[in-house]
Amino acid sequence: MQTPSSARTNVTAPNSPIDLVRSGLGEFATMGIPPSKLVLAQPMFGYLYRCKDVTPPTTGVDCVPEPPFAVDPNGFNHEVGLNTIYDEMISLSRDGPQWNKTAESPWLDYINRTDGQRRRVWYDDARSIGAKTRLACELNLSGVGAWIGDALPFWDRTVTREVLG
Secondary structure (H helix, E strand, O other): OOOOOOOOOOOOOOOOOHHHHHHHHHHHHHOOOOHHHOEEEEEOEEEEEEEOOOOOOOOOOOOOEOOOOOOOHHHOOEEEEHHHHHHHHHHHOOOOOEEEOOOOEEEEEEEOOOOOOEEEEEOOOHHHHHHHHHHHHHOOOOEEEEEOHHHOOOOOHHHHHHHHO
């Protein structure tokens, strides 16, 4: 749901914030599509951004994407599977996963070892997927499914159980 055309600022944002998921599902209802015909795809990936500043600004924790991320739609973001997020990125983060209450989505910052640049990854975890699953139940959708299921770290049963419940 977070794409160059939907980005209204040069600040990174969650892939599928709960309010946009709710709104998007509502659009199907306005077209007369019954909830029983809908399956909500849950993202098993995140979007990785290179931040312009190495350290977060003192006024907040925003990550302003470095060009071409802020300008070029082809380089706006980079998809990264939950397997990579859990296997590599979380351990590189000084502060660990953070939670955006409004979007009901996790994110984290880390310093890339290769170039010393700060990166931000917005992704979904058990908590955010649970919120979207509850929404699907509340709206009486037909079900939920994994979007890009092979991006899960199936070899790590603890993480897979945490994400899929």
